[in-house]
Amino acid sequence: MIPLFWHTGRHRRLKAALAGAAIALLAAAPAGAATPSRPARSGVYYEIFVRSFADSNGDGIGDLNGITARLPYLKWLGVSGLWLTPIFPSPSYHGYDVTHYFAVNPQFGTMADFHRLLRKAHALGIKVLIDMVLNHTSSRNPWFQQALNPRSPYHDWYTWAGKGTDLSALSSVGGRAWHRRDGEYYLGDFSRQMPDLNYDNPAVRREMIKVGRFWLAQGVDGFRLDATTQIYIDFKSQIGDPRVIAKNIAWWRQYHAALRATDPHVYLLGEVPATRESQAAPYYAALNSVFDFPLAKLIVAAAAHERSPDLGTYVARAWRRFRKDAGGRFVDSPFISNHDRDRVIDQLHGNMSHMRMAAAMVLTMPGHPFVYYGEEIGMHGVKPDEDIRQPMRWDRKPHEPGETWWEPLTPDNASPDLSVAAERADPRSLLNFYRRLILWRIELPALRDGGIAPDPADGGAISAYVRADRSQRLLVIHNLSDTSSSVTLRGPAFRAVIRRTRSGVRLVGRVLTMPAYSTAILQ
Helix, strand or coil: CCECCCCCCCCCCCHHHCCCCCCCCCCCCCCCCCCCCCCCCCEEECCCCCCHHHHCCCCCCCCCCHHHHHHHHHHHCCCCEEEEEEECCCCCCCCCCCCCCCCCCCCCHHHHHHHHHHHHHHHCEEEEEEEEECCCCCCCCHHHHHHCCCCHHHHHHHCCCCCCCCCEEEEEECCCCCCEEEEEECCCCCCCCCCCCCCCCHHHHHHHHHHHHHHHHHHHEEEEEECHHHCCCCEEHHHHCCCCCCCCCHHHHHHHHHHHHHHHCEEEECCCCCCCCCHHHHHHCCCCCCCCCCHHHHHHHHHCCCCCCHHHHHHHHHHHHHHHHHHEECEEECCCCCCCCCCCCHHCCCCCHHHHHHHHCCCCCCCCCCCCHHHHHCCCCCCCHHHHHHCCCCCCCCCCCCCCCCCCCCCCCCCCCHHHHHHHHCCCCCHHHHHHHHHHHHCCCHHHHHHEEEECCEECCCCEEECCCCCCCEEEEEEECCCEEEECCCCCCCCCCCECCCCCCHHHHCCCCCCCCCCEEEE
């Protein structure tokens, strides 16, 4: 079971009032299924775009055995879990249009290969989530091919336009919602190649629950739920409609309850691309977690502008709302990049100091931070999507065994220095910086499992927040700027610097000196 956390710290609006206050930031991590050796965990997850990660058979396409071969690297990095993008058969390179939900894409390997990956990952204490695409299928899926016959029982598995339908309506993700085929119009939020399933049909619900149970039986730990909000939010006009949101959440409650009957520890993580925390919070009523899109935007902007976003206050406020909707138990999923967003280093215009500070902020957040493959070595990529999903750089030469080459590298990803081999050998590299921060989460329980609260030292270029559990209380402090800064600590005393990213961090009495672009943890 992936631990769930609840935050019991009471946030006060005025940070000055925190001085001298006894703030209890408690977190609980219930014991769950684990390997016998109970390996140390960081709570950090790693997103793998399967086609791009690692190739085992020389065809240039990433595959399951390639991932298995790289598990020692992932263990060395310190991650606790993986999220694999869709592994089902699909006509597309990305896999988000599924033709068969009960099989493995033969380009990626066999079911036996997947079982081997699961066994070896679990032996290392690494959980595995797979991408579950439930909102739509491929237009080549046999279900849809049969649905083209109006007399087929599969016809009602999809949504068809009726009399009076506005065929020019925009979908919730932009573009046309309705697509013509054989004289009829069907709903496809994302594209004509991805027809939407009809969740008002009980047969569809039963089948998709069957799909989830099948993969739980194979040994997966849970699912990243693609297009979580689109089950019922099909049109631009429905965005924000509380009645439609309620229908979405009612389905996910049913789905979660059905899967828990098979595996009480199943973990469901939703893709809810909210712009505000209040938009994401309702989904905690049905799921274990949702990706924190607003926090990602906040962290990247803070690194770019070298100004504190007051993360302690922001996250504590969001947690109050999450806790309310979740009924007390939840886990946040911070991130700064994924397969749908421009790479972080490009969002930050190539500034490596800003990249390090964004990483330091997200990896000291509560919950389960997610790292997108290649983020840890500073891979580049801006839209179109293929360019943010380029082959992972393992070796100094991009065509060494194990490298993928289904998509050509852009020049900014072709440098020999931009590779795991080069950066692993350099103690000052971004890769080793990521590893150090991830290992801190293994070594410091409050950093991994604790709650969060603001600290009076926060302000300007100094970002400061308290992380605490029942046994440990830490101050996390970042200097986001290119100028050294001296900070006078207030409130309860933190007497020792126990972790630092730069050697110039010094604490004399209550005055903390922070070099440019540095992070420290005090106890």
